[in-house]
Amino acid sequence: MRILVTGGAGFIGSALIRxxxxxxxxxxxxxxxxxxxxNLESLAGVADNPRYQFLQADIGDQPKVAQALAEFQPEAIMHLAAESHVDRSIDGPAAFIQTNIVGxxxxxxxxxxxxxxxPAARKQAFRFHHISTxxxxxxxxxVDDLFSETxxxxxxxxxxxSKAASDHLVRAWHRTYGLPVLLTNCSNNYGPYHFPEKLIPLVILNALDGKPLPVYGNGxxxxxWLYVEDHARALLKVVSEGRVGETYNIGGHNEQQxxxxxxxxxxxxxELTPRRPGGSYRELISFVADRPGHDQRYAIDASKIERELGWKPEETFASGLRKTVRWYLDNLDWCRRVQDGSYQRERLGAL
Incomplete structure (x- = not known):
């Protein structure tokens, strides 16, 4: 297929593209x-692939998006572009309304x-896959409740x-205009190339720097938790084999406090990089005031995607977390370039 991926330089998007x-x-x-x-550095390993193209554009720029569609002629769109950090949405919701809803x-x-x-045959085969949360x-x-598709x-x-609103828009465009859509709602992703403001990379990097490890409320x-490469496999399954108009929940079967x-x-x-002069990294754990409106528990019933499409996660939380920690230890240069902003400065210089 020819697939247009929005937000492909982000964490989940880059994993999907790889x-x-x-x-x-x-x-x-x-x-x-x-x-x-x-961060295009997350795609450095595939950037020279002849089957890959990149276009810097805002999904809210309708003429530019229309031109990209006309030139690339995709058979599917996988829509991941979104503002996605809860704390940032509390401090400044406007960007979330603009990108996630208006965009x-x-x-x-x-x-x-x-x-x-x-043409009729291509119209029948086309898919718009909206990736949500x-x-x-x-x-x-x-303690036993689970989120289902209903x-x-x-x-x-x-x-x-803002993500709920975007889900409703996608369903409305299917119901009103017949646009052939698919929706997926996923649990917390983790893995390589995760932006360092998110919990798991933040804890890893703070620990290595000897900084406090912030835990909201009582923790x-x-x-x-869903390993991002498992999520990418699920997204491919859905866009290739999912039923038009359906929602599929994607979870890792890995509930953790x-x-x-x-x-x-x-x-x-x-175990992997002991502290000097000794002691455990646990000594850095610091409890901080809880986030406003903090949800207590998320848990996904992912039986539908397993039953209909044959997908289930390959990684346990233990195996995925070990891979993740090892990746960050082996790729500290990537992390530091994100932390100090040089990944953005060099990009702007190149433009």
Whole structure:
């Protein structure tokens, strides 16, 4: 297929592009605005692949998106471009409204115009795959409850509310205009090339620098962790084999309390790169005031995607976390370039 990926320089998007180029024969156009979270260095290993193209563009720039669609002629769009950090959404929600809601609307309209003009066979085969989050469901209170594809939406943060809105827009464009859509809602991703403001890379890098390891509240919040390469495999399954109009929840079957995640990272670092002059990295754990509106528990029922498409995660939390910690230890140059902003400065200089 010819696939246009929005947000392909981000964490999940770059993992998807690496997977598609390494494991399939698909041709890809990566359309990314390159905000702070977009890092082309995450794609350095595949940037010279003849099946890969990059276009710096905003999904909200409808004429530019329309031109890209007309020139590239995709058979599928995989839409990952989004503002995605909860804390940032609390401090400044406007960017989340603009990108996640208005941007998705603009992309849908450009896509609808492109799709409507396709010949009948190509129109029938076309797919618009919207990649979203389990945070649209709010939180769970019972220890055995799980988010299913029919769980009512109850977002808690400006980020999750903006993603819920974008989900609703995609479904409306399917219902009203017949646009052939697919939706996926995933649990917390982790793995290589994760932006250092997120929990797992933040803890790894703070620990190595001897800085406090911040844990919100009492650290008892529960998340279902999904290794990003498992997620990329699931996304390929959905865009290739999913039923039009359906939603598929993607989870890692790896529920962990936030405090346990931090302690597990400390244990791996104690093993792989012991502190000097001694002691455990756990001594750096610091409890901080809880985030406003913090959801207590997320957990995904991923039985539908396993039943219908045959996907299930390959990594346990233990195996995925070990791979992740090792990757960060082996790629500290990439991390430092993100932390000091040089990855952005060099990009701007090249432009």
């Amino acid at each position: 997977h598609l180029l390494n494991e399939t024969e698909h041709q890809l156009l990566n359309l990314d605005k390159l905000t702070y979270a977009g 998705t609307y603009s992309l849908l309209e450009a896509t609808r115009a492109y799709w409507s003009a396709l 389990d945070e649209v469901y709010g939180d769970l209170h019972g 769980t009512p939406y109850a977002p808690s943060s400006p980020y999750s509310a 008892q919040q529960v998340r279902d 936030n405090l346990h995640v931090v302690e597990s990272i400390c244990a791996l670092l104690d």
